[in-house]
Amino acid sequence: MRPAAVFALALAMSACAHQPLRGADLDRVSHPAFISRIEENAGPRSDVFRSDHSYRPRLKKLSDKEADRRLAERMDKAMSRFEIAERLRATTVAQLPKEAPWTQVVSPSRVAQVLQSFLVREVPANPPDYQLLREVGADSVVEFVIEAYGMRSEGGKAGTYLLGYGRMFTLEGETLWRRNFIVDELDSGVDGLDPFSLKTDPGQYRQAMHAMLDAVAAQFAKDLTPPDRHAAPASALPKETQPAPADEAPPRPAEEDPI
Secondary structure, eight states, rough: OHHHHHHHHHHHTTSSOEOOOOOOHHHHHHOOEEEEEOOOOOEEEESSSSOOOGGHHHHHSSHHHHHHHHHHHHHHHHHHHHHHHHHHHHHHTTOSBBBBTTTGGGHHHHHHHHHHOOGGGOOOOSSOOGGGGGGGOOOOOEEEEEEEEEEEEEEEEEEEEEEEEEEEEESOOOOOEEEEEEEEHHTOOOBBGGGGGGGTTTTHHHHHHHHHHHHHHHHHHHHHSOOOOOOOOOOOOOGGGGGOOOOOOOOOOOOOOOO
């Protein structure tokens, strides 16, 4: 995806209202824990064929509902819920400055262990018991929540979308930062995706999702680096902050159907 397209996505997302993080509040934080999760039934959603009947001739005898179901299944195979949540977390953390408290982030593996999550590449759908994080020394939480994602279509043009929020709060319940986001390829004027081509080239969906997640992560990292603070510099970020490699694209299915 072109840099200009990514910029358009970032602009669409950054317009959302948010509660900014104050430097003085960040200075009170010592050991934040990061959680990235996708709500149950958040996606991948396909609202392509049922909402845009311009595809009807290409579907032949296949119903709109079944075509959307198959497209959602292909999206899930192209990029799993775990990959989506993990990329948002890891890409955000990797862009944070090498200073406290970001160099004192609780290890993702310890967060997963205490919350009993991320087992077998699963991602939690419901809010966890945040107080359990005290056991690993956390005093605050940075949480990213994806509320809906997938593809939609208007006037014969389909595109991906992503919406949710990020927030930071202390384990005493005080909210320090929050930003809602909506990133939508159609609204951003980005070249759309041919939903039929995902059958043979699921990589284009993965690329579109990467561009949106990275735009959100860049804005989150900017939000979490308030200019009005005075933190002591610290060592480099731990290796866990690097984005996890994406899975290989699924092989082309043997069956020959429209979608």
